[in-house]
Amino acid sequence: MITRVALTVLRRGTIVALGALLGASAATKASSPWDDPYPSTYHASPSAPVLIRGATVLTGTGTRLEATDVLIADGKIAAIGASLAAPGGARVVEAHGRWLTPGLIDVHSHLGVYPSPAIPGNSDGNEATSPVTANVWAEHSVWPVDPGFSTALAGGITTLEILPGSANLIGGRSVVLKNVPSVTYQRMKFPGAPQSLKMACGENPKRVYGEKNTAPSTRMGNVAGYRAAWIEAEEYLRDFKEYDAKMKAGGKSAADAKPPKRDLKLDTLARALKGEIPIQMHCYRADEMAIMLDMSREFGFHIASFHHATEAYKIANLLAENGVCAAMWADWWGFKMESNDGIEENIALVDAAPQSCAIVHSDSEEGIQRLNQEAGKAIARGRAAGLDITPERAIRWLTANPARALGILERTGTIEAGKMADVVLWSRDPFSVYALADEVYIDGALQFDRAHPPSTPRSDFMLGQPATAGAP
Amino acid sequence: MSRSTMPFGRFVSSAAVLALVLTAAAPAALAETAVLLKNGLIHTESARGSLKDSSVLIVGGRVTAVGPGLTAPEGATVIDLHGRPVTPALFGGVGFLGVEEITEEDSTIDAVLKLGQMHPEFDPSLAFNPDSIPVSVSRADGIGFALVIPGSEAGRHGASGSSSVAGQASIARLDGRSPLAPVALSVVIGDGGALSGSSRAAVYMLLAQALEEARNPAVANSTDVHLLTPAGRRVLRSVVTEQRPLLVAADRASDIRTAIEFATREKLKIIIQGGAEAWRVAPLLKRAAVAVVLDPLDDLPASFDSIGATLENAARLNAGGVAIAFSLRDPDPHNIRKLRNAAGVAVAHGLPWSAALTAITSAPARLFHASAEFGSIEVGKPANLVVWSGDPLEVTSLAEAAWLDGTQATLRSRQTELRDRYLAKVRAGAAR
Structure with missing residues (x-):
């Protein structure tokens, strides 16, 4: 709907010039340039075909294939099977005894918006000046120089969602990035991946604004705050609908029609109501998640996933029945009252519900480097609780399930012919503390090669720093 | 069930x-x-x-x-x-176990003294609560002892903060008993000097003055302005005379070097806590017999003090003959069970397996004078041990x-x- 409205606006005047400027890139897609005035300029790095031979392959679809070959060509998974032939010019990687998985996807990262070094000049993750800042976009805070991108790459992260922080009830739009080195974030931006809307339950918004003696200062104030924002967005949608109807009617009605004033905040919320922007919701407590599910029905938006969700295990069935993912840590808890009931079996219990969507996330520049180990802990706790969790099942927590939550499962997140060749070759079973990502491919290009580390740091920040001399 | x-x-x-x-x-x-x-x-x-x-x-x-x-x-x-x-039984690292229940709830935290003055006599272990939930959660993952330290926090919004000389550190036991007597004095260097009048250089100035007050009765009895209370002087004097170590939180290579020079001059024993760039001064640490309590997961320039952080810190220090023990950097008590994972990560990045186990058992027991009870399985010692499902x-x-x-x-x-x-x-x- 907003897309159509935007086109109408375009036809009417001054903004056409902007549209024309963006036309070249937009013409290749079906959607309007208004969809993304800051378009992705990501291009897969050119690469020769790669034949990875004889690995144990966890496909991300729930299957484990022993001693299997995977052929990568033109940036895509070209073939999976036994005794595949290497095309001319292909790089052949002998991977017997090693494990191949889809590239890991972290749905909750603040790399670039809360980069290292963590000093005030770099602190760009929370626009904590108003409880509803649906108008801000995390991508406009991303500092691509953050050295955390390359340490995450060494941990097998190929795709990550950068979110605004959780100070606000409605924090703003997220961006999905491919984890490649770049001067501009646009060259990391995952082409065609939807932005999400970050919202936050509970203690953070009520503490941040309560301390300023403004609303919200309670959980009921939180809910009133979200509802007021959605009601505004409904009005905004209605105004545009009326305007659209007048334009459609033509004649005097169209001539007199004045387009409603565009509002960045309401643009985002209206798109969420139209189902174009999924919701990523920071929420710890089970009872609050249930309230949010009711609210999503009240206004008709979709919550793609609850993030942190330390009590998701208490409502594992409810979440699964509502088609909502839960993005969780293996063992963080207790830092706030609302995280006091976190247990190490959370991921495994959420996963155990039929039709579940369990995700391992980091929210941490340290944790993102070892999501595989976080999953390993969850597997062990689940097994000790009597749940049968195979590696081929658990890998989905880090690959297919986050891809689903981000709306990019058609393109990445599994090892299937035709998908983006985002894969990680591990030194061994990836759910071990001793496993290392040997090679990380993004769209078929070898972006990390442990055997041949780059001779200079990837991050500009690390360049020429005496303290790194001799460090890897 | x-x-x-x-x-x-x-x-x-x-x-x-x-x-x-x-x-x-x-x-x-x-x-x-x-x-x-x-x-x-x-x-x-x-x-x-x-x-x-x-x-x-x-x-x-x-x-x-x-x-x-x-x-x-x-x-x-x-x-x-x-x-x-x-x-x-494993070491749980250096932090607030038993003196912090919920990180965001100040009323549940007894680790940080915010009087804005130097109180080396502050002993947070007197507040240790054996029934604290993180204690039982940590015990369930095989942790038997941990070092409880005073926290340090800069003053905000005009409120008093703590001091760079934060107070005393003690070994807590996860078997229901109270902590052992203090074994070290906690000192913080770096952080842009937030705890020492906005300059890290002032830590040495203040500490030198405090030592003078502790050592020299004439100074203590003078009518000059004093840094320490009489109790603080007594405690600092005992730290010096009993050669209890100063646990010095420092990451930058130059800070570690300066701390060692200061300690040598003042005839103090020190242990480095944090030590993100310690590998860069490994020969000096070895020569001065200074041990490092480090977080094996530190590998990013979290601040300008840790530009040289690397996952190989532990392996390089060990190879250089420096005694190491492990602690997570985060002092919060809830997830100290992750320390053994961090030890495994150190192994994946070059540290011999046995040295990694040592760094979370016998090494910290030795460093913090708890070897009579913890850190090894030996005839005559109380049984403090764990049976594991695997490695x-x-x-x-x-x-x-x-x-x-x-x-x-x-x-x-x-x-x-x-x-x-x-x-x-x-x-x-x-x-x-």
Whole structure:
């Protein structure tokens, strides 16, 4: 709907010039340039075909294939099977005894918006000046120089969602990035991946604004705050609908029609109501998640996933029945009252519900480097609780399930012919503390090669720093 | 659901047997009870190293024999470990265990003194609560001891902060008893000098003055302005005379160098805490016999003090002959169980496995004067040990049983209660 409205606006005047400027890139897609005035300029790095031979392959679809070959060509998974032939010019990687998985996807990262070094000049993750800042976009805070991108790459992260922080009830739009080195974030931006809307339950918004003696200062104030924002967005949608109807009617009605004033905040919320922007919701407590599910029905938006969700295990069935993912840590808890009931079996219990969507996330520049180990802990706790969790099942927590939550499962997140060749070759079973990502491919290009580390740091920040001399 | 009735997945038979035997052993008269843990892989953390196919005999709460071919005394409970590893009870690192319940709730935190003055006499371990939830959660993952330190926090919004000389550090025990007497004095360098009048250089100035007050009665008795209270002077004097170490939190190579020079000049013993760039001054640390308590997961320039942070810090220091122990950087107590994972990460980045285990058992016990109780499995010492489902540094291994202060410890916690309540609901499809 907003897309159509935007086109109408375009036809009417001054903004056409902007549209024309963006036309070249937009013409290749079906959607309007208004969809993304800051378009992705990501291009897969050119690469020769790669034949990875004889690995144990966890496909991300729930299957484990022993001693299997995977052929990568033109940036895509070209073939999976036994005794595949290497095309001319292909790089052949002998991977017997090693494990191949889809590239890991972290749905909750603040790399670039809360980069290292963590000093005030770099602190760009929370626009904590108003409880509803649906108008801000995390991508406009991303500092691509953050050295955390390359340490995450060494941990097998190929795709990550950068979110605004959780100070606000409605924090703003997220961006999905491919984890490649770049001067501009646009060259990391995952082409065609939807932005999400970050919202936050509970203690953070009520503490941040309560301390300023403004609303919200309670959980009921939180809910009133979200509802007021959605009601505004409904009005905004209605105004545009009326305007659209007048334009459609033509004649005097169209001539007199004045387009409603565009509002960045309401643009985002209206798109969420139209189902174009999924919701990523920071929420710890089970009872609050249930309230949010009711609210999503009240206004008709979709919550793609609850993030942190330390009590998701208490409502594992409810979440699964509502088609909502839960993005969780293996063992963080207790830092706030609302995280006091976190247990190490959370991921495994959420996963155990039929039709579940369990995700391992980091929210941490340290944790993102070892999501595989976080999953390993969850597997062990689940097994000790009597749940049968195979590696081929658990890998989905880090690959297919986050891809689903981000709306990019058609393109990445599994090892299937035709998908983006985002894969990680591990030194061994990836759910071990001793496993290392040997090679990380993004769209078929070898972006990390442990055997041949780059001779200079990837991050500009690390360049020429005496303290790194001799460090890897 | 109790452990003995719970299905165990692929470990089902052996783990269930172990649990049953342990349950039977628990109620007996403990002081007289003999327990033989047989057929294990015993990582003694003593000169005897790791012993395969071996046993540990515990009589009256003390280890009375370790090795192969032990026979059980009359009436002893015999537990077959089926090759499982046994380690000393683990060190939980340096932080706020037992003196912080919920990080965001100030009323639950007793670690930080915000009087804005130097109080070396501050001893946060007096507030240690053995019933704190993180204590039982940590115990359930095989942790038996930890170093409780005073926190440091810069003053905000005109409020007083703490001092760069934060107070005393003590070993806490996770067996219900109170902490041991203070073993170190906590000093913080860096942080842009937020705790020392906005310059890290001032830490030395202030500390030198405080030492003068402590050592020199003429200075203490003068009418000049004093940094320390009489109690503070007494404590600092005892730190100096008893050669208790200063636990100096510093990351930058130059700060470590300056701290060592200061300590040499003032004839103080120091231990470096943090030490993100310690590998860069490894020869100096070795020469000065200064140990480093580090977080093996530090590898990003979190601040301008840790530009040289690397996952190989532990391996390089160890190779350079520097004594190391591990602690997570985060002082919050909830997830200190992650320390053994961090030790495993150090192994993945070049540290020998045995050195990694040492860094979370015997090394911190030695550094903080707790070796009489913790850190090794040796004849004559109280049984403080853990039976693991597999490699204790591996993320997929779990603590299956533990003895603390000679008694079999419960591995249950509020978290295991929550697990069992909701596991049943999920199994019934009723978690909603």
